[in-house]
Amino acid sequence: MYLEYLIIAIVLFILGVLGIVLNRSNLIIMLMSIELMLLAISLLFVINSILIDNLVGQIFTLMILTVAAAESAIGLAILVAYYRIRGTISIKSLNLLRG
């Protein structure tokens, strides 16, 4: 039973990764994908904490949720600032720093 939860969490994580890698247009989708990845990891922590009967996982989950909230707040703030300057939130136009 726990195995299914684990698989779900991993699949969610992979979906989040693919959302970042394959997404070429929208910065908001990217932020959402990051949120998704963080959620998937939180889920993994929770499942594992139950699995090994240890509270540290749930404490970490809480920490991650806080960090995720702060991160998304800052991310959105950056996004808004970026939009003000460039007038677009497309990722493709985010390539000024080439090698």
Add this chain to the structure above:
Amino acid sequence: MYILILFLPLLSAIVSGLFGRKIGTKGAGIFTSNCIIISFLLSCYMYYEIILNFSPAYIRLWRWFDSELFTTYFGLQFDNLTATMLIIITSISALVHIYSIGYMAGDPHIPRFMAYLSLFTFLMIVLVTSDNYLQLFIGWEGVGLCSYLLINFWLTRIKANKAAIKAMLINRVGDLGLVIALIMIFKEFGTLDFSIISSSLITFEINNNSLTIICLLLFIGAIGKSAQLGLHTWLPDAMEGPTPVSALIHAATMVTAGVFLIIRSSSLFECSSIALVVVTIIGALTAFFAATVGVVQNDLKKVIAYSTCSQLGYMVMVCGISGYSVGLFHLFNHAFFKALLFLSAGSIIHAVSDEQDMRKMGALIKTIPFTYIMILIGSLSLMGFPYLTGFYSKDLILELSFEKYYIILAFWLASSAAFLTAFYSIRLIYFTFIINSNAPKEVFLKIHESSKIILFPLALLAFGGIFLGYLGKEYFLSNIITPIMPNSIKLVPLFFSLSGAGLAYFLLCYQINTLDNKVFKKTYHVIYTFLNSAWQFNYVINHLIIKQIWKMGHVITYKLIDRGILEVIGPKGLSVVFVKLTQIISKLQSGLLFNYVLVIIIFTTFFISGFNIFKVM
């Protein structure tokens, strides 16, 4: 006193070369001439002491090379050969110095000219007085260098530059042979001293093959310096220098060095019969070849240049049949009458406003009779006219070569050369002096006998050209056993010379009438062109050797190796590869966010799964 003979020409070269500005053109001429004259007087005294009183001298100056088995002293050896050579060199050089004062008058660079002449004399004296091969090599290279400087004396003329470079480079070919010979000698004998080599030839068993190789290599050196067949092409071109230079190079110094080397190494040559045969044949061929070419040359100086080449062939030939003292005798005699011929030619050229083409001269017998007499004495001596200097050595050379039945070819080649020698000598005199004048009127009106300072050396040389053979024969030929042969053969050279002279006179007088036949005319034209261009030696060498080497130098060493392989492997190829590589790597950083993420994720995956990418690579 013996060292002074060496030192004086060096002193005069240094003073005239470095302080020529101080002593002026006149001072340079007088100072250098006096130095060489004193040097000549000293060598006369030395001749008296060494040859007439039988007391050869050896002077060791200082230790030069000293490493393990190889010790070479800077030493001077004054024996009979050296004394004779010194007499030749210093006397001719002194006369040429005096002559140059008059001949070069008006030239702004007389101090430089005199310095070169003196340096030339000095290095030639170093060459002949050395007691080992290494020191001989200093003189050997030095006279090559000085010949370059002197031929190139009028350095604004491109032709003179080319001729000088040619002389230098062709001499280098021979020098290479000499260098290898020196290495071989050191390998076989462990020393380069003449005395040790000749004595160890008696006591030790030396490998015969390597002796032959040594002799042939030495002979290659002599070929280059003495302008034998194959490496002779520099000699006619060396006429670009001023006439006194030609006299010095062709009569006394440079070209005699090769013959001197053979005579000096006679103990080595005697041990190798193959080398001797090669020497004889090359010498005879040179004598014949140069004589045929001399017949059709139209440049006054070139005729004499080819006759030098031909006479050197005689000397080398007689060395090949072991008549070294006869070779030396001919060298001695030749120095005087050839210097006489060259200096007289200079006098003629001086008289006709620097015109060298014989076809534009003529009728000079009326205007410059003194020079006519001089050149007549020189030519008759060259032809081996009885009782003149050339007769005593030239006839004997021919007789000795007849004795060697196994290379009788040499005798006939040399006899034909004698025939042709007479032919071109008479032709030269006929064209310049006897025929009706072909000179332009303004030149003809200005023809005059040269100044006394030019004629004085000629008179002295004419004395040499008449009497020296008679005076020297007792000394030079005392150890020669005259071969026994029928009288008819003994008369062959004389007959050949006289018939050659007669034929020349006859042909030149009736030239127009004999050239009517068309076929005859055509063959005559072909032969004339062939001989006039010196058997096409220059053409063949340029096209078959020099152009190929140039091409190889450009295509292979320059294009393929230097600009090709070395650059691709070396700096240029490496830089191109690295730049391309870094460009590829830096393109990975595209500036696009999702690519970065992909890379991060891939490598994180590797990291988490414990997969070490660097270990795999």
